[in-house]
Amino acid sequence: MTEHAAITVEGLCHSYGSKPVLNELSFTLEKGKVYGILGANGAGKTTLINLLLGRLKPTAGKINILNMQAGSVQAKAKVGAMLQVGSLPGSLTVEEQLTLFASYHSAPLTIAKALRLCDLNQHRDKAFNQLSGGLKQRLLFAIAIIGNPEIVFLDEPSLAMDVSARKQMWQTIGALKAQGKTVLLTTHYMEEAEALSDELFILSKGHIVAQGSAAELSQSMQVSEVSFRYNDSLESIQKQLNKWRWQLDEGIAKTRCSAPNELLKAAFNAGFECQQLSVKPSSLEQTFMTLNKQEQAA
Template identity: 35%
Template sequence: MTQGNEVLASLRGVYKRYGTLAALEGVDLDLHAGQVLAMLGPNGAGKTTTIGLLLGLLRADAGQVTLFGEHPQQLSARRRIGVMLQDAALPETLTVQELLRLSASYYPVPRPLADSAALAGIEDLLRRPYGKLSGGQQRRVQFALAICGRPRLLFLDEPSVGLDVPARQQLWDTVRTLVGEGTAVVLTTHYLEEAERLADRICVMLRGRVVSDGSVDALRARVLVRAVRCQSRLDVAQVRRWPGVRQAQRDGERLHLACDQVEAVVRRLLAADPDLSALEVKPAGLEEAFRDLTDPQPQAA
């Protein structure tokens, strides 16, 4: 995936309230061409509001939101984006190819129908009514509709929900292809492996603020948690209570720990179990890093 310097959309000092609830508090964010930005955060963090502002569905109370240098509600800007929302209400009686032709007609230079169908893996569904498709098939059609206009900026909201493994892999491959062509992608997902596989940048939001914005490796580096794995018969409930152990679980004969005092925990493991073997210490995964940023007082698993 390429790293782009061209800024396609931005938020500068943006505030948004719903009554007494502060949804966004001074958010700054840039979306770059040829880059996948994954937006992560717990429910209520401000992700949906941020995307609503970029799509022109909401107006900021303060600050500036631009889309291709224009106001997001300008038609000329909106014609350069594609959107795949988690919930989509589409006419169920229309066939897939009718939906694609209708959506493509809104754009100045759309993709040929066959190209959109191939990129989304729906060539065999074109003549079928949308309402007769399975949930996973409908998600693939929604993805085809999102990319049919050759968007320069693509919003994907939980895109792989309901997809089987081959369909998810094809979606990921297509996203990489589009990014290689210079498309910017904004990804919201609770599937952290998806973010880790696709994202050039991870933006973590919490209580209306951006608390981290950088690469996956940079996010991992912000936390002290490390993953410790070993083969041991130690009582997992007892290990959970050790100082420095954030999480502990057992998988057969293997212990899986998340620790923030690795050296002390490893010494205690070796002292408590002389037969311990297959010891591994690894940097925090994206899940551990995300949890560490969004849960200031994590509980042992």
């Protein structure tokens, strides 16, 4: 493990009984970076986080957290987590919960700072039971960072958060990164994955099927999204440029192709004016969907 590594995972496997869920995963997460794990429902994202936290024991393989064993008392002291099942004592207020969790750590954030970072100041006196789903998420996020951890695991953190709370959380994650902390998050929101992550992992059928920045993943698909204004019918463009499958959306014709030059040549030869022409690499969402489809078919 190098001094820059926050987490190293080698040959990690996990099965629930006879059902394999993760198969031979190996990767390194560097300090001071934000990592996103993408995967369809049931791909094994939560299982991976539980293994990294030491809440589950691997069937095989090694996990090293800041040169310590996952789940050891020393490793736990350096890690904060926001999990999907986050139940708290119902009658304690936001402030009381944070005070309680802060007391478990040797050098926690102040309660005032945690309240501010998670935009919870005006809700500090509300009991957990009285909080809306989004506010409960904000409190769980505050609890994940109250111990001032070196590594933060966030399992679908923005679920149920409104737009402003989500943006506030994004800013806080950016601030954690700027302080050299490592963040690993799972999300189903591609926009969130793209905005936050230095590097993404796509999990499918127990394997990492792609890894890299959002731009790298999109470019690796070698598929472009081409669109231009088209004032006729879908049937008409489909007939004239029949090598590609077209969509027509409010006067904009769109398609995906691996050779945009060939398409544009065909369009110009056919006399298309191609106003508002746009040629972009495949979006992260499209890349994710294509990779998943390929893996399911394999």
